[in-house]
Amino acid sequence: MTSVKTFTSPTAAAKSVFQHVKYEHLVAGVTGGVASTLILHPLDLIKIRFAVSDGRSPTPQYHGLRNAVSTIFREEGLRGLYKGVTPNVWGSGSAWGFYFLFYNSIKTWVQGGNSKTPLGPTMHMLLAAQAGVLTLVMTNPVWVVKTRLCLQYSDAYPNSGRNYAGMVDALKSIYRLEGVRGLYRGFVPGMFGVSHGAIQFMAYEEMKNYYNEYRNCPIDAKLGTMEYLGFAATSKLLAASVTYPYQVIRARLQDQYHNYQGSVDCVRQTWRYEGYRGFYKGLVPNLTRVLPATMITFVTYENVWRWVQHYTS
Template identity: 75%
Template sequence: MAAMKTNGTTRKTNVFSHIRYEHMVAGFSGGVTSTLILHPLDLIKIRFAVNDGRTTTIPQYRGLASAFITIFRQEGLSGLYKGVTPNVCGSGSAWGFYFLFYNSIKTWIQKGNTTTPLGPTMHMMAAAEAGVLTLVMTNPIWVVKTRLCLQYGRESDGSPQTRYKGMIDALTKIYRHEGIRGLYRGFIPGMFGVSHGAIQFMTYEEMKNKFNQYRNVPIDTKMGTMEYLAFAAISKLIAAAVTYPYQVVRARMQDHHHTYAGTWDCVKQTWRYESWRGFYKGFGVNILRVIPATVITFITYENVSHYLLKKS
């Protein structure tokens, strides 16, 4: 809460007054839709990312097609959807919270006037703050999703505490055997990942603003599907290329088949044994997944949010 004095009168401004739950509903809808469609690619990306070439319990795939066929043959259709429940919960809640926090912070900075342009720096700051808040709330879900995606057809260690029956069982066992630290594995590289969202949202917002200014209409004017599609894809591609290495480090930190002394140890080992290529393992699969996922999420969000806000 902050108080501002204007002409002898005190006007109170509160960030909570700018919260619109329509953004959360729209973000949740977009995240769930894209996740249900593209989860198999996410699972394969994670398996590629954690494959350091030295851990014998990890299956080896020759490429994307090989991974699809091998997983389907050995684990069935359900194998391609391992970890889908926490992924749906994680993506839905993450996008919902992110859009809620981002738009609340942005509107607060704009003092309630959504037609006020903020510029790249303020867009990036709002996106970064929203990213930190979202990560704090969703990191345990991402740990569970990673663990479930990395349960292969036959676990060599057979340890009951690392075999999970589902999302709730995984949350319970991780907390029981590893404590809060276990649920927040990968949190530090995840914090670096906040820059991913900041770059993406800054690029996306600036392109939208410039396009609407070119059309001589207010910057919050609804655009066509093709414009949203193009801006979402371009912004995601730029952010993914710049920040992908943190995703590899985070996945390896969360994988129970690997043991690292900490984030820096993971970075050093990856560089020592795999050079820079190790930090981009699974990048191709990731691009095939995140570009359509982002397009689906953003188009769903923009249309649902405009519909809900118009009705409210």
């Protein structure tokens, strides 16, 4: 049975974890996140617009994924489908990079440097949750900016609110008008979102481990592209189906056209006016986006990490 390391002091623990940091994970994670974002950003934009569409705001209403794509393209052009892509690239790239870096550093520390030591589903969830919290603290302002930019509509909706000139202007404006709290809107439901990553990484790791055991191979043995694709898609589908409502609440709290008194008020209003369906708005475009995005991210990560590790070892 694997034993969890005992903390002697925060300083000593931090130094011990730092010894296991491998920046190959950061490089591979950033590469995977950027690649998937550039390919699939339009679906992310549409997901956000569906999520905040409550029928009570002066914003466009879409009738399905195809109608959303055609309407945005007609009213805002191709650039409209890529609004918010800059902070999304920064956010996804840094989030995946930091997540893989934190997760694998803590994981290697717990394993005592032996990557062949099995940890079990509970420990995988715990480690993924810790990595998720650290990543969220560092990237939440970028996600706020991305949401705001994705929710800038065409001139057909002149009363829809404040428009930003770009990522830097949005960061400055939000900080000037709303302070640090504005940059951390949606942080509380984002903390619930940590469970999404925890479930996903637990399922992904366990499936890889079981498959390697079935093949009578070490649990850290390299798999083929199809295995990575299958495990990434299955783990993401499981996590997304369980935790999607938090993404709706988070997007609405970050939306500049809504005024909620916090997460609880947002949940109450969503339930009151839209019922349970309100918590799953944008689920179809979300799944259409996250499944291939996760597959691209994980396959890219696994292969880039192996490649970088080979040429730096």
